[in-house]
Amino acid sequence: MSRTSSRTATIVQLGIAQTLAWASSYYLPAILAVPMARELGVSTPTVFAAFSAALVVSALLGPAAGKAIDRHGGRPVLSANSFVFAAGLAVLAVAQGPVGLFAGWVILGVAMAAGLYEAGFAALVHLYGRDARGAITGITLFAGFASTVGWPLSAWLELEWGWRATCLAWAALHLLLGLPLNWRLPASPAAAVPTEAHASMAQTEAAAPAASGSGTRTAVLLALVFAVTWFISTAMASHLPRLLQAHGVPLATALVFAGLVGPAQVAGRLLEYGLLRNIHPLVSARVAGSLHTLGAAAFLFFGVPAGAVFTLLHGAGNGVLTIAKGTLPLVLFSVRDYGARQGLLMVPARFAQATAPWLFGLAIDRFGAGALWFSAALGLLAFAALMLLHDPSATARRRD
Numbered sequence: 001m002s003r004t005s006s007r008t009a010t011i012v013q014l015g016i017a018q019t020l021a022w023a024s025s026y027y028l029p030a031i032l033a034v035p036m037a038r039e040l041g042v043s044t045p046t047v048f049a050a051f052s053a054a055l056v057v058s059a060l061l062g063p064a065a066g067k068a069i070d071r072h073g074g075r076p077v078l079s080a081n082s083f084v085f086a087a088g089l090a091v092l093a094v095a096q097g098p099v100g101l102f103a104g105w106v107i108l109g110v111a112m113a114a115g116l117y118e119a120g121f122a123a124l125v126h127l128y129g130r131d132a133r134g135a136i137t138g139i140t141l142f143a144g145f146a147s148t149v150g151w152p153l154s155a156w157l158e159l160e161w162g163w164r165a166t167c168l169a170w171a172a173l174h175l176l177l178g179l180p181l182n183w184r185l186p187a188s189p190a191a192a193v194p195t196e197a198h199a200s201m202a203q204t205e206a207a208a209p210a211a212s213g214s215g216t217r218t219a220v221l222l223a224l225v226f227a228v229t230w231f232i233s234t235a236m237a238s239h240l241p242r243l244l245q246a247h248g249v250p251l252a253t254a255l256v257f258a259g260l261v262g263p264a265q266v267a268g269r270l271l272e273y274g275l276l277r278n279i280h281p282l283v284s285a286r287v288a289g290s291l292h293t294l295g296a297a298a299f300l301f302f303g304v305p306a307g308a309v310f311t312l313l314h315g316a317g318n319g320v321l322t323i324a325k326g327t328l329p330l331v332l333f334s335v336r337d338y339g340a341r342q343g344l345l346m347v348p349a350r351f352a353q354a355t356a357p358w359l360f361g362l363a364i365d366r367f368g369a370g371a372l373w374f375s376a377a378l379g380l381l382a383f384a385a386l387m388l389l390h391d392p393s394a395t396a397r398r399r400d
Contacts (some may be wrong), residue, residue: 006186007128007135010124010127010135010185010186011135011138011139011142012142013181013182013184013185014074014078014120014123014124014139014181014182014185015138015139015141015142015143016142016177016181017078017120017177017178017181017182018116018117018120018139018142018143018146019142019143019145019146019149019150020170020173020174020177020178021085021111021112021115021116021143021178022116022143022146022147022150023146023147023149023150023151023153023154023170024085024089024150024170024171024173024174025054025085025088025108025111025112025115025116026112026116026146027146027147027150027151027154028150028154028170029047029048029051030151031150031151031154031155031158031166032047032154032158032163032166032167033047033048033051035158035162035163036092036101036163039163040095040096040097040098040100040101041097042097042098042101046098046101047101048357050098050101050102050104050105051105052354052355052357052358053102053105053106053109053354054105054106054108054109054112055109055112055350055351055353055354056109056350056351056354057106057109057110057112057113058109058110058112058113058116058350059113059346059347059348059349059350059351059354060113060347061109061110061113061114062113062118062342062343062344062346062347062350063340063343063344063347064113064343065077065113065114065118065119065339065343066118066119066122066338066339066340066341066342066343066344067337067339067340067343068114068339069114069119069122069123069126069339070122070126070337070338070339070340072188073123073126073127073187073188074119074120074122074123074124074126074127074182074185074188075123075182075183075185075186075187075188077114077119077123078114078115078119078120078123078182078185079179079182079183081111081114081115081119081182082115082174082175082178082179082182083174083175083179084107084110084111084114084115085108085111085115085170085171085174085178086171086172086174086175087107087111087171088104088105088106088107088108088109088110088111089104089108089167089168089170089171089174090167090168090171091103091104091107092104092105092108092167093164093165093167093168093171094164104167113343117139117140117143117322117325117326118325118326118339118342118343118346119339120136120139121136121325121326121338121342122338122339122342122343123185124136124139124326125326125330125335125338125339126188126338126339127185127186127188129335130330130331130335132326132330133277133281133327133330134273134277136323136326136327136330137269137272137273137277137323138273140269140319140322140323140326141266141269141270141273144262144265144266144269144319144322145262145266147262148262154166154170157169215333218332218333218389219341219344219345221385221386221388221389222328222329222332222345222389223344223345223346223347223348223349224348224381224382224385225285225289225328225382225385225386225389226325226345226346226348226349227348227349227351227352228352228378228379228381228382228385229289229318229321229325229349229379229382230349230350230352230353230356231349231352231353231355231356231359231360231378232292232318232356232375232378232379232382233318233321233353234352234353234356234357235356235357235359235360235375236261236314236318236375238356238357238360238361239357239360239361239364240254240258240261240311241254241255241258242364243364243369243371243372244257244258244307244311246364246368246369246371247299247303247304247307247369247372248303248304248369249304249307253304253307254307257307257308257310257311258311260308260311260312260315261311261312261314261315261318262315263315264311264312264313264314264315264316264319265315265316265318265319265322266319267315267316267319268288268315268316268317268318268319268320269319269320269322269323271316271320272284272319272320272323280331281323281324281327281328281330281331282328282331282332282386282389284320284324285320285321285324285327285328285386286383286386286387287320288316288317288318288319288320288321288324289317289321289379289382289383289386290317290379290383291313291314291316291317292313292314292317292318292375292376292379293376293377293379293380293383294313295309295310295311295312295313295314295317296310296314296372296373296375296376296379297376298310298313299372300372300373300376325346325349326342328389329341329342329345332389360374360375
């Protein structure tokens with residue numbers, strides 16, 4: 001198999017596995033929270049609290065998962081993690097009350113730490129070094145349809161056989177589909193003949209920030225960008241139809257506008273894969289980082305007619321920023337210890353993600369349509385932080 005064909009196969013395999021991971025964890029509560037709560041005798045917010053606990057566990061264990069991929073490669077870690085996903089879903093399926101509910105979600109939090117985008121990005125960087133940008137974009141194109149696939153499938157399974165059978169079905173898919181896909185990933189190049197990407201790794205180490213102070217500043221700014229953009233993304237995913245209605249958009253129209261986010265995300269990623277692939281990731285991230293605020297400003301000043309513009313710009317920006325979470329640490333730091341560093345950078349983002357539905361819900365309750373000013377200001381903060389970032393390799397070239 002040629003190198004190009006092998007890389008394409010890796011992207012397809014990991015992309016499908018990522019779609020399964022997202023659909024069976026992050027996108028699960030939106031469909032199953034209400035029937036879970038009803039049968040377990042708890043409130044719906046309690047189910048979402050358990051989901052938030054999973055996100056916190058994911059944040060705490062993310063650096064360790066990244067370090068494991070740095071050391072052993074993606075294949076063994078992701079393959080073992082298929083069993084963890086299956087175990088968490090199985091525990092949820094047999095839960096009889098809040099203890100079982102939280103236990104299942106905590107196990108899923110462990111799985112999410114080593115099974116969502118950060119782990120996939122780290123696996124690709126371990127294989128391809130600084131040439132991983134295209135592969136990172138490729139798997140996000142697949143997983144961008146996780147909600148499109150996961151929500152209808154979960155809803156159909158729940159309607160036909162109930163939420164417990166739905167959890168068991170997802171668990172079975174991790175063992176029958178996810179495990180073989182992850183196990184067929186290429187072996188760690190560090191344990192075999194060094195690839196071209198790894199052979200040049202020593203030459204690219206100079207691209208990392210030369211001084212520890214510069215590296216710390218870059219890391220803090222990146223962590224801020226990731227935390228703010230994850231907060232906005234999760235807040236919109238949780239409350240977008242309600243936010244649109246607060247601005248006077250009728251319910252049916254609000255659902256249509258909200259439905260534009262998914263296609264816009266995929267369109268943004270296709271743009272990154274095509275037109276923007278030869279542009280520095282920092283430049284495309286800056287453009288993407290401005291889109292939520294620009295769309296929000298248009299909606300705030302022009303009202304309902306600009307609702308579609310807001311959702312399209314938000315979706316496109318969010319799509320590209322998802323890729324930036326993988327590519328920016330790759331170009332602003334060295335390839336070495338990418339997974340562990342990525343895990344650390346995402347810790348604040350996971351905590352922000354866990355609190356976003358609750359905090360932004362409070363903002364809508366308190367300020368109604370004015371809550372959009374809050375997310376617009378956060379988007380402006382992320383854009384400002386991106387403008388303060390500088391590529392150390394470009395600085396070094398100018399000095400030479």
